[in-house]
Amino acid sequence: MSTITTDIHWDIPGTYVFDLVLSQQGYAINKMCNSLKSQASRDEFLADSEAYMARYGLTEEQKQAIRDRDWLQLTQLGGNLFFFLKLAATLGYGLYQIGADMRGESYESFMQTRHVPGAV
Template sequence: MGKAQDNYLHDLAASRRGYAINRLCGSLKNAENRRRFSQDEAAYCDAHGLSPEQRKAILDRDWVAMLDLGGSIFYTFKLAVLDDRSMQYLGGVFTEMSAEEFAAVMRSGGRRFG
């Protein structure tokens, strides 16, 4: 799994770069699509035209790589939910904390900078 950046700017370039990955993840809001994805994840990725790197990130659940490849947290979270993962879990991945540590930091007012 890749190392998270300090922050992610999801600008127009990232949006274009991540279009296929975001379209796939966004499609998971539909129950039939979730069933199809769960049945054959690789085929579902292929049907959505992911790059080889995006396909690998999805199949490996490499959350950091998904964002590096233009994925938006708002879309990739739909895949996380399919895997019974929480936003606190993803926050922990991106901050190199456990989900519990991340939740505790958020409850105490968030990470302090500087």
């Protein structure tokens, strides 16, 4: 029988490992973001995001991270990129914009380091 260990300490500065503790902490964020798969849910979120967040029981800190479009904070609060990409797409953000924001760079500066043909 395997045992789940939650006392692992990762020594990788600036890295947030999506482990059992973070997944439990971010459950409401990830559940809400996953619900944005349908157009009806996206429309509902855009019409009244406060009511939509309340329905999923987000904490004030989680709600504020969403209001601020603070992707790094969402990660630190247990948000998983694969889920909050649905939120980002709903709000008109792409993966590279999120990456730039999380690194504290402009989109243009970030793209110069990506070596993407035809990028800014």
